[in-house]
Amino acid sequence: MSKVLTAHELRKQIKKQRAALPKLEQQRLSRQAVQHLSRHRLFRSARNLALYLPVRGEADPCSLLQAAKPGQRFFLPVLSLGHHAQLVFVEWNRATRFRNNRFNIPEPLLGRCKMLNPQQLDLVITPLVAFDARGTRLGMGGGFYDRSFATKYYLKQAKPFLVGLAYPFQKVDHLERQAWDIPLDASCTADGFTSY
Ligand SMILES: Nc1nc2c(c(=O)[nH]1)N(C=O)[C@@H](CNc1ccc(C(=O)N[C@@H](CCC(=O)O)C(=O)O)cc1)CN2
Ligand SMILES: Nc1ncnc2c1ncn2[C@@H]1O[C@H](COP(=O)(O)OP(=O)(O)OP(=O)(O)O)[C@@H](O)[C@H]1O
Numbered sequence: 544m545s546k547v548l549t550a551h552e553l554r555k556q557i558k559k560q561r562a563a564l565p566k567l568e569q570q571r572l573s574r575q576a577v578q579h580l581s582r583h584r585l586f587r588s589a590r591n592l593a594l595y596l597p598v599r600g601e602a603d604p605c606s607l608l609q610a611a612k613p614g615q616r617f618f619l620p621v622l623s624l625g626h627h628a629q630l631v632f633v634e635w636n637r638a639t640r641f642r643n644n645r646f647n648i649p650e651p652l653l654g655r656c657k658m659l660n661p662q663q664l665d666l667v668i669t670p671l672v673a674f675d676a677r678g679t680r681l682g683m684g685g686g687f688y689d690r691s692f693a694t695k696y697y698l699k700q701a702k703p704f705l706v707g708l709a710y711p712f713q714k715v716d717h718l719e720r721q722a723w724d725i726p727l728d729a730s731c732t733a734d735g736f737t738s739y
Pocket of ligand 2: 680682684686724
């Protein structure tokens with residue numbers, strides 16, 4: 544029987560495994576996962592979508608841009624502008640300029656770019672460290688996605704649809720769900736798209 548890991552230990556283990564994945568393998572698995580998502584009606588019908596810029600071996604959602612439908616707009620999370628440590632989402636287009644946030648992740652400068660609150664998005668692709676069979680999500684430990692989508696969850700709003708993007712090995716049997724954890728609506732890996 545395998546030992547039950549704490550969230551801290553699990554984060555450490557999966558982050559190590561992810562960073563050790565060869566670049567080509569990261570790309571192959573990310574593209575396969577994104578292909579499943581791009582064929583889904585939830586993607587085709589979304590107008591405002593959030594993705595993220597992958598760092599330190601995270602699954603890469605960016606090939607989704609090549610599958611973009613007319614009228615779709617893509618947004619990236621920004622920490623620095625958020626009130627009460629919620630994320631805001633700034634449009635990513637040719638005019639977008641970037642600077643690194645405190646975690647060394649590039650984020651858009653506001654400039655003349657459009658900015659949306661979490662509730663204004665249709666589809667959000669979330670980064671994650673691990674997820675389980677019920678859609679419980681373990682992130683980097685900042686609680687940013689949990690805080691940003693708490694209102695949606697407690698008011699039982701259908702939007703935005705939260706999809707975790709990951710490599711297959713990031714799926715675990717069971718994660719302890721904390722009171723503040725906002726579950727995913729779906730996950731997507733190279734193995735396929737799963738709704739919860
Ligand atoms: N690519 C990407 N963008 C993202 C996230 C993410 O997980 N991935 N976030 C998801 O919320 C937000 C940023 N949250 C983050 C929280 C912690 C760390 C992190 O590296 N923590 C270090 C400790 C660093 C420190 O304290 O200085 C660590 O875990 O070792 C990174 C991002 C918004 N943007
Ligand atoms: N709605 C909330 N209100 C207040 N604090 C919150 C809320 N949601 C999360 N937190 C705080 O955020 C901290 C980190 O949460 P957790 O470890 O679940 O983050 P995570 O989901 O792994 O990170 P992230 O979403 O940034 O990827 C927790 O200690 C918790 O106290």
